[in-house]
Amino acid sequence: MKIILIVAVMLSHSFGESIKSKYVETSLKIISKSLTDSTAYNRLGYMCDTFGPRLSGSKNLENAINWILKEMESDGFENVRGEKVAVPTWIRGKESATLLSPFKKELSMLGLGGSIATPRGGLKAEVIVVNDWDELESRSNEVPGKIVLFNAPFTSYGETVAYRYSGASAAAKHGAVASLIRSIGPWSMNTPHTGVMAYRDDVQKIPHAALTMEDAMMLSRIHDRNDKIIVKLDMNARMVADRWSHNVLGEIKGSIYPDEVVVVGGHIDSWDVGQGAQDDGGGCIASWEAVRLIQELGLKPKRTIRCVLWTNEENGGKGNKGYRDM
Amino acid sequence: MKIILIVAVMLSHSFGESIKSKYVETSLKIISKSLTDSTAYNRLGYMCDTFGPRLSGSKNLENAINWILKEMESDGFENVRGEKVAVPTWIRGKESATLLSPFKKELSMLGLGGSIATPRGGLKAEVIVVNDWDELESRSNEVPGKIVLFNAPFTSYGETVAYRYSGASAAAKHGAVASLIRSIGPWSMNTPHTGVMAYRDDVQKIPHAALTMEDAMMLSRIHDRNDKIIVKLDMNARMVADRWSHNVLGEIKGSIYPDEVVVVGGHIDSWDVGQGAQDDGGGCIASWEAVRLIQELGLKPKRTIRCVLWTNEENGGKGNKGYRDM
Known part of the structure; x- marks a missing residue:
């Protein structure tokens, strides 16, 4: 048992080493680009300032989503789309x-x-x-x-x-x-x-x-x-009939295995009394930016990398269920 | 020069030692009483909860002052009184x-x-x-x-x-x-x-x-x-005519040097959008409690110990000037 474990650890270690040496240069390129580029911070600031709280069912949320879709298009993402999701709508x-x-x-x-x-x-x-x-x-x-x-x-x-x-x-x-x-x-x-x-x-x-x-x-x-x-x-306070919201999707198509999809994302909705800059605006923008930097650096991933910004995490979880059943 | 300094330090040290040994028992009595008595905390809570913000010129402030005067009387303080002070009155x-x-x-x-x-x-x-x-x-x-x-x-x-x-x-x-x-x-x-x-x-x-x-x-x-x-x-917002407020005074009369007065105190007024629990309710109550504990323990200070809670520190300083000129 001990011997098998040691062999496994050695294998995984050398496998890890080979991945590391293969991607160290690319990784450093992405990291150094991200450290000298304020796009993400500026976008987070603009989104929070301009659209305000993003509660499920609100016009604010759909305005923010529409802005992101437009920006992702201009970033050169592929298959940029909002997938319709019916979300519970609570009004304070x-x-x-x-x-x-x-x-x-x-x-x-x-x-x-x-x-x-x-x-x-x-x-x-x-x-x-x-x-x-x-x-x-x-x-x-x-x-x-x-x-x-x-x-x-x-x-x-x-x-x-x-x-x-x-x-x-x-x-x-x-x-x-x-x-x-x-x-x-x-x-x-x-x-x-x-x-x-x-x-x-x-x-x-x-x-x-x-x-x-x-x-x-x-x-x-x-x-x-x-x-x-x-x-x-x-x-x-009252619940009204479900309204339409959208999961945001945008991707870089994989060059060799386009049907194998690496997903990064966050949830785009927030509560109604703050701007959701941290929960989860920051997570959304960081995920989006990771894909954008790969795109901007002209890197060609083998697999599809998809950014998904799910709607309605805070009060219903309909966004993630909608994505699962898509 | 060096020798004089050394002698001075030695004198002050031995003087300090003699005060310490003389008062160590009394000090410990006061400290241990204060650690097992919640009067101060309860009074601070009651005052902040009940009277609310204590801005100069407000009814709240005078209500709090009147309550303190009554409580100091029931503590057995001497010469308990509110000294009239005209205070600037700003209304948000x-x-x-x-x-x-x-x-x-x-x-x-x-x-x-x-x-x-x-x-x-x-x-x-x-x-x-x-x-x-x-x-x-x-x-x-x-x-x-x-x-x-x-x-x-x-x-x-x-x-x-x-x-x-x-x-x-x-x-x-x-x-x-x-x-x-x-x-x-x-x-x-x-x-x-x-x-x-x-x-x-x-x-x-x-x-x-x-x-x-x-x-x-x-x-x-x-x-x-x-x-x-x-x-x-x-x-x-507007300034209106000065209104009457009061500095709160209460004391234990000195047994030997009643005209030599040790003053402890804080300022009783606060801004209008908080309860001033820390600034300076806590300071007021701690000063008051220090005198009350000495009183309750039946200690007889040689000099008069006076608690003064000044009014109008936040926006005018009329309380301390009024006390100076009393």
């Missing part, structure tokens, strides 16, 4: 959360992606603050008719995000009329943070929104002082 | 900045403390972006009729804050109709930052506001693309 609408008692204060908030609206005119209810799932369960008899605030301290995104994704149904199960979370993240400048949430099918849907870390901690302090907390929540 | 009013061209976008902004308003209904003008004073001077012929944006990268607070404090008059000198700065600070979550500014007497006053770092950098990118930038600025 006007929204607010106001602390009415023990004193009045506008709370910075963001409805969570997929949430339903409050009844027209908003809803007013007492708030119960819990720090985790266990506290919700142990105090479930206090929940009916109230707004549950999950003031869960951030541990990791993967762990704490459960309150955002599943908090509404967990609270509704015990009769809550709405649910709030402390924004998911390690720090804050009174900045609420949005993202996707979902409802269980077997529980009444209730509105679900994020407060800032600061305001959630403030409500928790008020709760600890045994003062009654009353909040008015007003959300006009 | 409604304000907004909207990018109209090359595309429409609401910009997060904060008027700077002391700024005048725009003409009623706001003003609309082309924006010229400069990175520093030198660029303003070298392009001064482009300034008349425009809004100057100082997109100065943050170096240190002391250095970069000059654009906030003096930017308006520097721009107005060349005929600008308003001035904007990139918020002073090392980082941002699209969070504008306010603070005090001032006008020169010999130059026309123009409105002066801060954009977020992100929006200032975006405008700078647009400027670099040679796109014309038009912004509508609408500010209703």
